[in-house]
Amino acid sequence: MSLSVSTRGVELPEPVLAQLRQDDVAARLIRKDATLWGPDAESDAAVRLGWLDLPATSRSLVVQLAELRAELAAEGLDRVVLCGMGGSSLAPEVICRTAGVPLVVLDSTDPGQIAAALTDLERTVVVVSSKSGGTVETESQRRVFVASFAEAGLDEKEIGRRFVVVTDPGSPLAEIAAAMGARAIFLADPTVGGRYSALSAFGLVPSALAGADVAALVDEAEALAEGLADPGNAAMALGVALGCAFRTGRDKVALADTADTPIQGFGDWAEQLIAESTGKEGRGILPVVVGSPATPGAAAADVLLAVVGAQAPEQAPSVGVTGPLGAQFLAWEYAVAVAGRILGINPFDQPNVTESKENTRTILSAGFTDEPPVATVGAVEIRGTAAVLTDVDVSLHDGLSLVLDALLASVPPRGYLAVMAYLDRIRDAAAADVREALARRTEHPVTFGWGPRYLHSTGQYHKGGPQVGAFLQLTGVVTDDLLVPDQPYSFGTLQAAQAAGDRKALADRARPLLHLHLTDRRAGIRQLLEALC
Known part of the structure; x- marks a missing residue:
């Protein structure tokens, strides 16, 4: 076709x-x-056009991946967990969903979502994908899997053989993978940017190990590539x-x-x-x-x-x-x-992606600023910027509805509303229904993103694009936190710092921002959806 x-x-x-x-x-x-x-x-484009060659150059991966999958299956390792963010995880997720094969995609710092992935370790192989090799989410996930395998009784050599790594040559992750004795290390083409990497090792390695027919993907792309000069x-x-x-x-x-x-x-x-x-x-x-x-x-x-x-x-x-x-x-x-x-823009850079990351590092180092809620309505604590909260009496019984109305009213002409949920996208999946509920009540487009996943996606547009966005950030109580091994913080702290870092980036741009913290996640989501009815 x-x-x-x-x-x-x-x-x-x-x-x-x-x-x-x-x-x-x-x-x-x-x-x-x-x-x-x-x-x-020009300088970026000169080193970012390797994706045009992938339909031809990725063909050599196909046989290698088939052999690796057979090797893993022979050892009973048939559960694939992918630790990656942005371009490292989004393409494999689409490929495996389309193929109908199971792949656990771990692109979160939510402690509940992390803990849920730490199951069935006896049959689990972990693919760690990071182009830079220094992505904090991915490195934290790698650390917790290493610790979990050790707790399950595996020695260092056995642990190393539970990992397959995809990264750029010379990255910190390449060095870590070699030191830990990873079963396989795939060094990707450094001239392929992360979001253009669907047909590279980043897209194909986890997908093939999960059981998708990646040879067909390469064939389909190659058929199209033949006519692209026309x-x-x-x-x-x-x-x-x-x-x-x-x-x-x-x-x-x-x-x-x-x-x-x-x-x-x-x-x-x-x-x-x-x-x-x-x-x-x-x-x-x-x-x-x-x-x-x-x-x-x-x-x-x-x-x-x-x-x-x-x-x-x-x-x-x-x-x-x-x-x-x-x-x-x-x-x-x-x-x-x-x-x-x-x-008239450069499609190969992402100049604003690091801003929230830098804010996160500062918060993890210096600590959090106390931000008491202006009101608590049921299971929802309300915070936000003056652009949303001024002139809203949140103490009224319908204070949550009123503040949501104020947020919708703050969207400027030709603007948009972005919902950003720092929650568990599996167990708190109902939070995604907020997008459609809000879209019914406004003529403006409404987007939805799971944090910190969206920081590697629409987060660039939020900060570098036209400043016509209004923002709703959702966070939730962490009942069972999980430490990041050999780091002075937990996943819950990291998640909270990422949310706070992005709030700062948006507030620094004077964007309307409403922050709703759910003291009971299930009840809070239900309450929020009811307020939007």
Whole structure:
């Protein structure tokens, strides 16, 4: 099945199209012309276009991974846990969900979610993926698995053989993996950025070990790659649709699946690709993951609807992308690179991602600032900035409803509302229903992200994109904390510091921010949803 792109009602200004043709963008991109995005982006682009080669270069991984999986199975190691963040975890999650094979994706610092992954250790192999090799979440997870294997009675050599590592050459993780005797170390191509790494070792290693057919993914991508130098190729059409929608006032894209598409959860991966690649220099395309084209928030005056797995629906303006998963990965990467040129930004950097990380380190070192709640309503403690709380009497019996109304009212014209939940995305999954409940009550797009996962995704857009966001942060009580081995803090403390660090980054930008802390997670989520009815 080949990839195809269709559009309905998307304005395609002829000057934009003519410039792309005149500049021979399709052919130059395939030649890895680093000058395509301007002089300021040239140094980044020169070392970030390796993803274009992956359909060919990743083929050598396929046989190696099949042999490794067979080796693990022979030892009874059939449960795969992936410790990774952002680009290291999102693609494997989509691949395995689509293939219908089990993969435990651990991209959280929530103690409950971490503890739940520390089960069935007798049949568990852990894939630790980090491009930089210094990601605090991933390193903390590695440490706790090492300690848990030791507690289960494994010696150092046996522990090392329970780990498979994917990282860049020369990273701290590469050195750690060698020292611990990891069963396998895959050194990825350093010219492939994290969010463009779906078809690299980062995407393929955990997926193959979990049982997905990664050879088919590579075949699908390679079939598409053969025509990408053609200016009329489907991936170029997608990039033009995204870029021209931005140029004509639709700077948000609603990412929807169709009921009959075999591809599962693609929007979560595309969200990171789009947000980190375009959200900078005060502009960008905001991805909004919705359940279906009929879901609240999929249509608005500044939104382009993008449907994966079907032709463009009648709900215009819209774009539809059909085709197999391997081709989808490559097509969207190519399209976002093209859209970056149309927007006039560098699609390969992420200048604001480290800010919240630095705030987190400061808080872990210096301690937390006392922030007493302005009110407690049932299981919900209320905090926030003056932009939300001023003129709201939160002491009233419906104080939670009033403060949510004030948050919705704080969204500026052409703005958006972002929900950020530092909770357990498995046991507290109902928190995600808050997005749709809020979207029913506003004409503005509403996004949802699990913390700290979103820090490696939409977190870049929140800080580097247009400053028109309002923010709802959800945190919850930790009843059973878990220490990070050989560190002076626990996972609960790390999670709280990450949430506080991001609140500071947003408050420093004077953005409207409401922080709701749930003293009883289940009751608090239920109370919040009831307040939004």
